[in-house]
Amino acid sequence: MATPGLEPLEIPLAINLAAVSVGALSGAIRAGDDERTDLVGLVTLAAVMGFGGGLIRDVLVGNLPPAVLRDPAYLIAVGVAAAVGALFLYYLKRLGKVLWVLDALTIGLFASVGANAALLAGLSVLPAVLIGTVASVGGLIIADMLQGRPSEILYVGPPNAAAGMAGALTYALIYEAGLHEVAVFAAVVVTFLVRLTGPLLHVQVPQPRRRAYELEQRLRAKAQAKRRKKDGVGEGGSGGDDVGGGGSGGGGSGGDGVGTS
Structure with a gap:
């Protein structure tokens, strides 16, 4: 629950839309990596990666209908991101490091938004961390299911879920301390640093x-x-x-020989 005497503050819509847009762009690029995916598939993956985690989040906290269906700005953001991904796919795929940074930032933003929604619903820190973690990787899980491939967070690889959990925990703790203004920034920074340990230090979640x-x-x-x-x-x-037996046998033979002569 929020700290007594402090009113819960909702994360600004601009931050929500930024997270949805970058997530949708990642989904469009992901669709472009599969030669079987057509335009409908690209838009579908963009939508799933854009607000799949948000849908799960809203269902868990009872925020119905989900925000993405109440405010058309979310659908517009996904549509624009999908169009950009479809038109400039070749150039976007060449921005590997930039997209990696955006992906890490998106995980942090989704984790923050998810934890914030849970705290606004009156939940305590631990449920908020759980919902923030699910919100940060929910879209990725649904995309893996739609593409029929093992979910990345279940196997050895980048610490996406761990990064989302770290970001959600950071946001919830700082929010509970009353430092609402810096909670999102701190959560994104922590998420980015945890995510960075993968390629930089070759750190993986224990197996x-x-x-x-x-x-x-x-x-x-x-x-x-x-x-x-x-x-x-x-x-x-x-x-x-064996050695002892051999010595005894040899002595016996020698004795016999002497007696004979």
């Missing part, structure tokens, strides 16, 4: 299966080493008996 596999390999290697050591001791003891 439980890999840890379990490595532990299994270590235990197996330790068991094999213990077994080899045990087998080696057994072979050494057996070899000593």
